Each structure stands twice: as C-alpha cells, then as structure tokens.
Amino acid sequence: MPYNGDRKDLAMRNQRSFSVEFKRQVIEELLSGESRPAQLCRRYNISSSLLYHWKRQYSRGQFNNEPTEEAALRDRVEKLERLVGKLTLENEFLKKGLQNSLSQPQRNGKSSAGGNTSSVVSGGGAGS
Numbered sequence: 660m661p662y663n664g665d666r667k668d669l670a671m672r673n674q675r676s677f678s679v680e681f682k683r684q685v686i687e688e689l690l691s692g693e694s695r696p697a698q699l700c701r702r703y704n705i706s707s708s709l710l711y712h713w714k715r716q717y718s719r720g721q722f723n724n725e726p727t728e729e730a731a732l733r734d735r736v737e738k739l740e741r742l743v744g745k746l747t748l749e750n751e752f753l754k755k756g757l758q759n760s761l762s763q764p765q766r767n768g769k770s771s772a773g774g775n776t777s778s779v780v781s782g783g784g785a786g787s
Contacts, residue, residue, distance in 0.1 A: 679722050679723060682713045682716070682717070682722055683717065683722040683723070683724060685699055685703060685705075685710070685713065686710075686713050686714055686717040686722070687717075689710070689714065690714075690717075696710055696711075715730075718730035719734070
C-alpha cells in the first residue's frame with residue numbers, strides 16, 4: 660500500500676510490540692550484571708530510554724513479578740508528598756479565611772457587639 664501522507668498511520672504500522680515475558684527477561688539480564696545496558700540495546704535493537712522505562716516498570720512489579728522494596732518505598736513517598744501538598748493548600752486556605760473573618764469588623768469600623776446594641780436601641784425607640 661503506498662504512503663498517503665498520514666504520518667500517524669505510518670508510525671502505527673512500524674511500532675513494535677514486546678511481550679511481558681520478553682521485557683522481564685531483558686531486565687533480569689540487566690539486573691544480573693550479565694550484560695551492560697548498551698549491549699542489551701544493541702542486541703535487542705531497543706533504545707536506552709525504553710530499556711530504563713522497562714526497568715522502572717519491573718521495579719514496580721508490572722511484569723508479573725514482585726515489586727522491589729525500593730519501588731514500593733518510592734511510591735509511598737510520592738503518595739505522602741501529594742498528601743502533604745494537599746494539606747498545605749487546605750491549611751493556607753483556612754488561614755486566609757480566618758484572617759479575613761477577623762479583619763472584617765475592623766474594616767467596617769464597628770465591633771459585632773456594638774452593632775447589636777445599636778439595632779436594639781433603635782428598635783426599642785421606634786416601638787414606644
């Protein structure tokens with residue numbers, strides 16, 4: 660079929676697919692020290708970025724293997740960092756809200772107690 664100018668179509672036809680077993684085999688060979696990363700990339704005709712992507716996936720247990728302790732700890736740290744960020748934002752929001760509510764009566768020039776007594780006095784005078 661001749662090329663019709665659609666780059667996406669061309670890229671999809673040339674994309675290779677690797678089995679989970681193959682990926683696990685390559686990464687276990689890397690981790691065992693039998694082969695260096697450059698050797699594996701040449702032997703299997705894969706890029707170094709793909710090799711390290713597979714290594715991260717392997718460490719998280721995505722190739723039907725047990726995740727490494729390092730990856731499990733890294734995931735936990737990431738979750739805790741997200742939680743700290745969320746709580747920090749909530750804390751700042753609440754501080755600003757509290758500051759605004761405390762400074763509001765001062766901007767009006769009245770205290771909340773003074774406002775109540777004046778309305779009671781004026782209400783009492785009108786009713787007499």
